[in-house]
Amino acid sequence: MKTIRLTTICALLLATGACNRTGSQESATENREEAEPRNLLYGIDADNYRTETGEVASGETLGKILNGYGVSAVLVDRLDKASADVFPLRNIRAGHKYTVFIHEDSLNTPHLDYLAYETSNTDYVVFGFADDSVTIRKDEKPCTLRRTKKSAVINSSLWGAIMEQNLPYALAAEMEDIYQWTVDFFGIQKGDRFTVIYDERFIDDSVSVGIGRIWGAKFTQGDKEYYAIPFRQGGKIQYWEANGASLRKQLLKAPLKYTRISSRFTYARKHPIYKVYRPHTGVDYAAPKGTPVHAVADGVVTFKGWGGGGGNTLKIKHPGNLQTGYLHLSGYAKGIAVGTHVSQGQLIGYVGSTGASTGPHLDYRIWKNGKPIDPLKVPQEPAEPISKENRALFEFVRDRIMAELNGEVKPEERITQLDSLVLPAAAPATEGTEQKE
Incomplete structure (x- = not known):
């Protein structure tokens, strides 16, 4: 009716040009809608659509x-065939949420057009059914970032402090890295x-789903302060000390995480099995069997095999006439062999208790x-x-990050x-101040 009425008015008022104005107003209204x-x-x-939400039941x-x-x-x-390379249907897991989108035809018969399945708190896959065809689309929920500054005193461990302060668990792993x-x-x-x-990620402005970038950190151990300042050099963002030295060394x-030292370097340790005093020229890290072990530096594998009392052993040669050894392993990482080049941080094996050992640990x-x-x-x-x-x-970045870490700064x-x-322009010299060339 609205279109007919406007057309009639246009016919009556064509000479005045009012139709064009009315048509423009209608178009603007439609654009706003x-x-x-x-x-x-x-x-x-x-x-x-009419939507319904459910949860995948056990065995469903x-x-x-x-x-x-x-x-x-x-x-x-x-x-099933179309989604094999995108999201195999067998990957559906009990307890995960799904939402269906249903429309009803002129006879009020319901038809399923979409099913959205949440693969995680942030990611989902949408299966579409329209015109007797199927579509699959993977995506993630929109997140908002909230810049956060937190401080904590450690009573037992970094992870313990993170849990005591109800901070995101991912924060401990990022800081360790x-x-x-x-x-x-x-x-x-x-x-x-x-x-x-750091940036904390939220869905619907209320549900925390992890963290984003670490914008700076200060770790105080004893009487030493270690700053971590992010800065891009050489094409990638790394973290630097306050004096510009790289935090990378x-x-x-250590070659593993989440452990404790059970024995230190000494030339007179009482052996737990042989009950005699002998040198222990290494550090024992107690850790559960299967804990990942990583190469501490770039190098080449020079030995892989049985090391007698050391059980399954790896030795790696590094620049600077250094060699590292990893003893009592339960197994080796895939692709590790004598002559293999490894990179710092690369997975090389797993904690075990092979050889002369009273429990799982890495020597x-x-x-x-x-x-x-x-x-x-x-x-x-x-580095x-x-x-x-x-x-x-x-230094421009450092000064602002350190100011924020040690106090409050304006958002801008x-x-x-x-x-x-871009460095801000230098402030103009005040009257009477001599400028140097």
């Missing part, structure tokens, strides 16, 4: 769920503390020019520092991106 936000759910306009298959909504076995089979060359996490004492700035502090050793040295006292050579041409820009003074930074 189209621009209004839709009720999007998994990327689908939910206002066009996607085919069974779809059959319950009238999808034929033929169409389910077609979906950042400081793995610098902070001795096996030497943490009660009273050590940290402050960290020649060797990782980690280092030799310098063939002489054993204490792995906990190895002098560390840092390449901040370059001269990047120094001014790095925060560092919020690291890809196209």
Whole structure:
């Protein structure tokens, strides 16, 4: 009726040009209606459907769920084949949420158009059924980032402090990755503390689903402070000390995580099995069987095999006449063999209790020019520092990150991106101040 009425008015008022104005007003109204936000759910306009939400039951298959909504076995089979390389239907797991989108035809007969299945808190896959065809689409829920600064005092361990303060668990892993060359996490004492700035990810502004970038950290161990300042150099973002030295070092502090030291480097340890005093020129890290073991530096595997009392053993040669050894392994990582080149942090094996051992642990050793040295006292050579041409820009970033870590800064003074930074223009000289060329 609205279109007919406008057309009639146009015919009567054509001479005055009022029709054009009215038509423009109608078009603007339609554009405003189209621009209004839709009720999007998994990327689908939910206002066009009746939705139902369920949870996959134990032993339930996607085919069974779809059959319950009238999808034929033929169409389910077609979906199974089409989704094999995107999301195999056998990967459906009990306890995961799904939502169906149903429309009703002119006879009020329901038809299933979409089923959205949540693979995680953030990711989902949408199976579509329209015109007797199938579609599959993987996507993730939109997240908002909330910049957060937290501080904590350690009573037992980094992970313990994270849990006590109800901080995201991922924060502990990220901080261990950042400081793995610098902070001795096996030497943490009660009273050590940290402050960290990070982006926390939220769905619907309320459900935390992990963290984003770490924008800076300060770890205080004893009387030493270790800053971590993010900065892009050489094409990638890394973390740097306050003086511009890289936090990356020649060797990782330890070849594994989530453990404790059960025996240290000594030339007079009473052997737990043989009950005699003999040298123990390594560090024992007690850890559950199967704990991943990583190469502490780039190098080449020189020995892989049975090491007598050391059980399954790996030895790796590194630059600087260094060699590392990994004893009592339960097994080796895939592809590890004599002559294999490994990278720092690469998985090389798994904690075990082979050889002369009373329980699962890693006996980690280092030799310098063939002489054993204490792995906990190895002098560390840092990686390449901040370059001269990047120094001014790095100091600009550092000063603002440190100010935020140690106090409060205005939002406009925060560092919020690291890809196209520009130094602010120098303030003009005040009257009477001589400017140097």
